Amino acid sequence: MNNKGMSLVYVWDAYCGWCYGFSDSLKAFHASHPELKLTVLSGGLFIGSKKSSIGSYPHIPEANKRIHKLTGAEFGEKYEKLLEEGSFVLDSEAAARGLSALKYFAPDKAYKLASEMQIKFYVEGKSLSSEKTYLEIARNNSLDADAVINRFNSNISAKDAYNEFEQVQALGINSFPTLLLKKGDELIPLGGGVMTNEKLEIRLNEAM
Template sequence: MNPKELTLIYVWDAYCGWCYGFSKSLQAFHENHPELALTVLSGGLFVNNKKLPIASFPHIPEANKRISQLTGAEFGAPYQRLLEEGTFVMDSEAAAKGLSALRFFAPERSYYLASSIQHAFYYEGKSLSDPATYREIAIANNLDPEAVLARFGDVASTKDAHADFAKVQQLGVQGYPTLLLQKGDELIGLGGGVMTAEKIENRLRSVIS
């Protein structure tokens, strides 16, 4: 099959710890397949009535331990302090707007920008509702920080975030992280969770052979 007929869709949420854990596997797999375009869609894990202080989700510390054990992901001390303090509100809509603003200027680097967003939160303990976070990510990725911040504050990024949420619902994806292969009109699950790059690779081979 022509690789141009195959594309990848990655459904994630910036405030999803399992997505943070999956990022190394996905990066390794993605780097092995530059021929496959990768679209990143924000799922909207903490929106509307789920936009609550982090202490409202008592399962998170234990889940983080499992994520670290199974994937080797490191949670930074500033993030741990946020978790212990408990008042920080995870707002997936603001984070989806942040991704939208960044990827508008570098769509081909969407995955790396998404990964930078998660590093900012889970390692550096930075708010994904704070424009300053996206300024730093823009500078680190050689994007115009003022243009990114203008886009973040614009209604276009809100519409884009909502379009992502709608698309994820349309795809029927209910858990994150989920990596899909689009093969013509067909959508095939390639993996997520704690899958290694090698396992995703094997799954891809079995699907296209």
């Protein structure tokens, strides 16, 4: 398969349960195609008026059950406690700033870092607005933790986050997760959600 000049664009949100469910499929797919650079863009699911407590979204528990049933994704006990208590604030801007800070220092690990963020939240019940979460991820990946935190707290990371939200809007994408194949100037949807690695391979072959 000739993949020269092609790359992948992944549009996600750190607080999107379906993105968490899609993570194993994308990991396997990406591992099979290391020649395809993967760019991760944050979509801004919970910003502005949508930034609110997790209890303000009563559909989430049932959605999680569907995600588990269809993808096998496991939700940790500490996350379940956050969900039950209901006051935890879903803030996609803070999460996008966090990913921006992390991937600035390790752009080649962008998806690995994004995946670790979701494990911190959906398994360990940790906030993606907290410096401590990014300290742990930075240290786990041998990054300069202090530099990551300084960037996370800077206006630069906020600007980066909103630039990504605008890029996603310009692409006309409002459903997460969405995986795209960049082929020259063309962006071809490969899928997302409950798609398996095998189905992604089929879509890639069709796109070729």
